[in-house]
Amino acid sequence: AQSVTQLDSQVPVFEEAPVELRCNYSSSVSVYLFWYVQYPNQGLQLLLKYLSGSTLVESINGFEAEFNKSQTSFHLRKPSVHISDTAEYFCAVSLLIGGGADGLTFGKGTHLIIQP
Amino acid sequence: ETGVTQSPTHLIKTRGQQVTLRCSSQSGHNTVSWYQQALGQGPQFIFQYYREEENGRGNFPPRFSGLQFPNYSSELNVNALELDDSALYLCASSQYSGRARVQFFGPGTRLTVL
Numbered sequence: 730a731q732s733v734t735q736l737d738s739q740v741p742v743f744e745e746a747p748v749e750l751r752c753n754y755s756s757s758v759s760v761y762l763f764w765y766v767q768y769p770n771q772g773l774q775l776l777l778k779y780l781s782g783s784t785l786v787e788s789i790n791g792f793e794a795e796f797n798k799s800q801t802s803f804h805l806r807k808p809s810v811h812i813s814d815t816a817e818y819f820c821a822v823s824l825l826i827g828g829g830a831d832g833l834t835f836g837k838g839t840h841l842i843i844q845p
Numbered sequence: 846e847t848g849v850t851q852s853p854t855h856l857i858k859t860r861g862q863q864v865t866l867r868c869s870s871q872s873g874h875n876t877v878s879w880y881q882q883a884l885g886q887g888p889q890f891i892f893q894y895y896r897e898e899e900n901g902r903g904n905f906p907p908r909f910s911g912l913q914f915p916n917y918s919s920e921l922n923v924n925a926l927e928l929d930d931s932a933l934y935l936c937a938s939s940q941y942s943g944r945a946r947v948q949f950f951g952p953g954t955r956l957t958v959l
Contacts, residue, residue, distance in 0.1 A: 733887075765950070772849075772935055773888070773950040780947075819887050823946070830901020831946055832878055832890030833937075 731756040731822050735836035742810055743844050750805040750839045752820030760822045762803040763833065764794055767817040776818070779803065815843045847872050849938050849951035857957045863924045866954045868936030870917040876941050877919040878948060879911060882933040894919055895941060923956075931958045 736751040754760060761780050765773040777786050777794050784796040794805045803820060817840050821833040850869045858864050870877055876895045880888035890903035894913035908924040917938070923930055933953045939946035 763947075772851075772952040773937075775947065775949060778947055821887075830878075830893040830895075832893055832901060832903055833880075833888070833948060834890065835887030837887050 731760060731834050733820050733822050733834055733836035735818075735820055735839050737839050738837065739840045739842065741842045741844055744812055745809050747808050748806065748810050748814075748841065750818050750820075750841065752803045752805065752836060754801050754803065754820075754822045756801075756822060761831075762794075762796060763821045763823070764792070764803070764805050765819045765821060765835075767819065767838075769816075773819065777805070810841070810843050812843050812845065814841060816841060849936060849949055851934075851936050851951040851954050853954060854952070855955045855957075857959065858926050859959050860926055860928060862926050863922065864926060864956060866921045866923075866934050866936075866956070868919045868921070868938075868951060870919070870938035871949050874938035874940045874949070875917055876939045876946055877913055877917065878937045878939070879919070879921045880935040880937065881905075881930075882935055882953070883929075884932070888935055891921070926958045928958050931956060 732755045734753045742748045763778050764776040766776045777788050779796045787793045792807045817838045819838045820836045823831045823833045852867045878893040879891040882888040891905050892902040897913045910922045913919045935953045937948035937950045939948045
């Protein structure tokens with residue numbers, strides 16, 4: 730079984746400062762990795778995904794994440810945050826075994842708080 | 846392209862009752878997954894439907910059941926509601942193409958059990 734650990738439940742950061750949200754996973758097989766963002770009272774929006782290929786993946790709004798297989802990590806980074814980035818961020822992992830189900834396993838989330 | 850929609854938005858039930866939540870998949874998607882998100886927690890996988898069959902389930906009891914229809918929309922049914930069933934229920938749709946499904950979520954249904 731796989732699991733996801735988000736090491737920080739809350740990360741306060743000043744506007745325009747860089748940020749890193751940490752995510753580690755455990756799995757005995759190859760995984761697919763995702764970051765989702767959740768704004769208050771809303772569903773989850775896909776931010777980034779790693780399926781294969783380049784270990785560095787980027788989103789259209791300036792976030793990036795790097796898959797590190799040896800450290801089983803998929804940390805999320807942004808060089809300069811904006812007030813609108815305030816939200817809950819979830820790291821998730823899925824396995825695809827044959828044609829079976831691939832339900833996502835989520836971490837507990839990191840609340841990113843941007844301070845003016 | 847229409848995204849994932851869910852109904853109702855909010856629901857209040859009492860303990861012991863039964864509830865049905867509905868989800869319409871994103872256009873072109875053939876797989877639906879359901880998740881339960883308790884307050885302050887990450888979502889937990891309930892089950893997944895593909896081609897109208899349940900093809901996997903998380904650690905949830907049988908009183909959580911579902912259906913997928915030929916148009917790929919889906920229902921989540923919960924019988925004998927308990928107070929701990931109060932949560933945000935999220936539906937996600939995806940397209941199976943031989944590798945990882947990328948799941949797209951709806952806005953959720955907030956269920957309160959009194």
